[in-house]
Amino acid sequence: MKLAWQAGSRLDPAEHAWMRDPATQAVMAALEAAQPGGSRFVGGCVRNALLGKAVADVDIATRLxxxxxxxxxxAAGLKPVPTGIRHGTISVISAGRPFEVTTLRRDVETDGRRAVVAFTQDWREDARRRDFRLNALYADFDGIIHDPTGGLSDLDPCRFVFVGSAEDRIREDYLRTLRLFRFEAWYGSGSPDAEGLAAARRLKAGLRSLSAERVWSELKKLLSAPDPGPAVALMAEHEILSEILGVNGSLRILVGIINQDISAGLEPDPLLRFVALIGGGPERIRIMAAKLKMSNAESRRLQGAVDPSLCGEVEAAFTDMAAAERAIMSLGARAFEDQVRLSAAGDVAPPPRDWTLLAKFAREWQQPDFPVSGGDLILLGYEPGPMLGDAMDALKAHWIAERFEPTKEELIARLKH
Structure with missing residues (x-):
């Protein structure tokens, strides 16, 4: 990472694949043809390029x-989609990818969630309405950097400082409080801006005005960072976690899961990390899932991770592979792996068997087919209904307890007796 960046420095397209990408070039060329010098890269793509981080999305600000x-x-043969035209945003599709192109604007009125905007031709006005100085950096078609708010001074050490007054920026959109911690989790150097943290704490009640969907989306992004532990600890310290979740959670178990990810080279799993952070049993998870309006799939995943029905079997799995098979058969491989990891993360002493072996076992385990069907029981005289279901459940439980070894004939014989 080059640390001596200053206004007027240049991002060389030869060193940045996202800038020389033909899809990016096509969009910028189309805008330049309409108004030379009237469009610039902005926000995360410029910030990440300067930090030496990967660039995912390319946003463009324009005077058009x-x-x-x-x-x-x-005119350039690209497809425009008016995704946010009221706020000046057009998604331009190039090579099948969207590029958000937004007209320079200033906020006329805000209510903590939404803004009424007016278009402008002034780059400084556009910069002043952005959240953090590091997100208010621009680079033109040739890569020349423009820094209207002093964001380059925040590169080393990397920290996120609000543009202008921290309180004013947060009152304009309370989601910026969560974005502060999310960016710290992803890019921060451990020296967060004290003024921003203090303002976030003073204005934490404003988070109640945000929709549950926005809070959950932001929280998932934060928990997807390679190591969000320090940022989450800051959120707990400044009473942000208790404001949005009602609890501060268990940082110890969360850090345990994060350390597992790092040591085993696993991709961050925000759902498992959330379960670790929240702690508690099925009732707390049910309340949290409803509070944050999680999807049904997310809720089921979380419920499986704390299902108490086979806690003994999961604990026994660390010494008994037969118990592991029984637990996987009943819980499912995903829930079993989640419970194994949470159990290992919560243990003060190392468990008898490495959790990675049990996780691998769960991922590779092939469930055998239960050899008895409902039709077999009907042939024995059972009527369709609750009694048949109970008999099937009891038979299957016996089959699992015997490590799936009883044959169909042996199971039928057991029923006859």
Whole structure:
């Protein structure tokens, strides 16, 4: 990472694949043809390039009005989609990928969630309404860096400082409090801006005005960082976690899961990390899933991770592979692996068997087919209904307890007796 960046320095496209990408070049060329020098890369793509981080999404700020962006895109054979035209944003599709192109704007009115905007031709006005100085960096078509708010001074050490007054920026959109901690989790150097943290704490009640979907989305992004532990600890210290979740959670178990990910080279799993952070049993998870309006799939995953029905079997799995098979058969491989990892993360002493072996066993385990069907029981005289279901459940439980060894004939014989 080059640390001596200053306004007027240049991002060399030859060193940045996202800048020389033909899809990116096509969008910028279309905008430049409509107004030379009127469009610049902005936000995360510039920030990450300067930090030496990967660039995922490319956003562009322009002096062109939305209808002019649409016309410029069509003239170049690109597809414009008015995804946020009221706020000046047009998604221009190039090589099948969307590039958000937003007209320079200033906030006229805000209520902590939404803003009424007016378009402008002033780059400084556009920069002043952004959240953090590091997100208010621009680079033109040739890569020349423009820094209207002093964001380059925040690169080393990397920290996120609000543009202007921290309180003003947070009151404009309370989600910026969560974004502060999310960016710290992903990019921070351990020296967060004290003014921003203090403002976030003072204005934490404003988080109640946010929709549950926005809070959960932001929290998942934060927990997806390679090591969000320090940022989550800051959230607990400044009473942000208790404000959005009602609890501060268990940082010890969360750190245990994070350390597992790092030591085993696993991709961050925000859902498992959330379970570790929240702690508690099925009732707490049910309440949290409803509070944050999680999807049904997310809720089921979390419930499986704390299902208490086979706690003994999961604990026994660390010494008994037969118990592991029984637990996987009943819980499912995903829930079993989650419970194994949570159990290992919560143990003060190392468990008797390495959790990675049990996790691998769960991922590779092939469930045998239960050899008895409902039709077999009907042939024995059972009527379809609850009695047949109870008999099947009892038979299957016996089969699992015997490590899936009884044959169909042996199971039928057991029923006859």
């Amino acid at each position: 009005l939305p209808e002019q962006v649409i016309a410029a895109a069509r």
